[in-house]
Amino acid sequence: MLADQTWVLTGAAGRIASSVRPSLAERVAKLRLVDLDLVEPAHEREESVVADLRDQRAVEAALVGANGVLHLGALADEADFHDLAEVNILGTYHVFEAARRTGAERVVFASTNRVTGFYSRTTLVEPEMPTRPDGFYAVSKIACEALGRLYSDKFGLRVASLRIGSFEATPGDERQLSTWLSPSDCEQAFLAAMTAPDLTYTAIYAVSRNSRRWWDLSAGEAVGFDPQDDAESHAADVRAARPEAAGPQGGHYASPDYSLDRQR
Ligand SMILES: NC(=O)c1ccc[n+]([C@@H]2O[C@H](COP(=O)([O-])OP(=O)(O)OC[C@H]3O[C@@H](n4cnc5c(N)ncnc54)[C@H](O)[C@@H]3O)[C@@H](O)[C@H]2O)c1
Numbered sequence: 366m367l368a369d370q371t372w373v374l375t376g377a378a379g380r381i382a383s384s385v386r387p388s389l390a391e392r393v394a395k396l397r398l399v400d401l402d403l404v405e406p407a408h409e410r411e412e413s414v415v416a417d418l419r420d421q422r423a424v425e426a427a428l429v430g431a432n433g434v435l436h437l438g439a440l441a442d443e444a445d446f447h448d449l450a451e452v453n454i455l456g457t458y459h460v461f462e463a464a465r466r467t468g469a470e471r472v473v474f475a476s477t478n479r480v481t482g483f484y485s486r487t488t489l490v491e492p493e494m495p496t497r498p499d500g501f502y503a504v505s506k507i508a509c510e511a512l513g514r515l516y517s518d519k520f521g522l523r524v525a526s527l528r529i530g531s532f533e534a535t536p537g538d539e540r541q542l543s544t545w546l547s548p549s550d551c552e553q554a555f556l557a558a559m560t561a562p563d564l565t566y567t568a569i570y571a572v573s574r575n576s577r578r579w580w581d582l583s584a585g586e587a588v589g590f591d592p593q594d595d596a597e598s599h600a601a602d603v604r605a606a607r608p609e610a611a612g613p614q615g616g617h618y619a620s621p622d623y624s625l626d627r628q629r
Pocket of ligand 1: 400436
């Protein structure tokens with residue numbers, strides 16, 4: 366089924382894309398790697414295109430002939446809001462609009478758990494609950510999720526927003542015992558979203574099956590995402606930190622300084 370597919374991977378030089386790339390390249394006819402600088406193909410079915418997400422024409426050219434897009438390219442953390450608006454919001458608009466114009470059927474968008482980062486650690490959050498961004502980066506991702514919903518409702522594009530947790534080889538601190546997304550669960554989340562047959566629009570939490578997780582997994586399970594790892598098995602290795610049981614899920618990301626220090 367995937368053997369005739371061309372998929373585009375934006376942000377191909379980044380941490381997550383580098384991790385999921387090998388298993389994508391094995392499955393599809395062509396994997397087109399898109400980033401600001403040339404990403405060397407490492408597989409015979411990979412090809413590279415240099416494109417800045419802010420350049421609408423370049424993004425459209427990068428999608429010609431594609432069946433689906435994994436859109437990971439972004440400023441991946443808090444930054445000046447003007448830059449977030451240009452790269453994340455406008456750049457993602459360019460991706461959705463290019464998909465519409467070129468006829469790509471599906472876009473899987475790398476969103477973030479931080480779109481709900483102001484919920485308390487005592488709340489189990491479901492994707493349908495109102496967003497509570499923990500910073501400007503999260504606001505930019507909420508705008509992108511809204512674009513995804515619009516392109517699905519209005520133009521019939523199949524769209525999944527993956528609210529990614531903390532992508533790490535192993536959980537690195539106490540918060541990540543709740544938010545960890547293991548590399549193999551991450552790969553599974555993207556593959557499930559790229560292949561779910563009846564997808565229209567969904568937002569799901571891409572998080573491992575952590576015993577201490579704060580997010581409901583059922584929307585992900587509905588599209589076939591069945592995470593296998595649990596951060597608890599690494600709990601003994603995580604440096605003991607002061608528990609912040611009642612604080613916001615976003616932790617230090619939710620503090621005023623984390624956002625204000627990054628504005629021009
Ligand atoms: N790493 C995590 O734990 C995590 C958590 C939640 C969400 N996410 C999201 O997942 C995606 C990938 O995250 P990552 O950790 O691999 O990030 P990363 O910073 O390692 O990779 C992002 C990539 O986007 C590219 N990029 C930035 N601006 C661009 C532009 N103007 N045009 C083209 N490409 C551009 C960068 O060159 C980079 O290769 C991002 O969208 C991020 O917001 C990541």
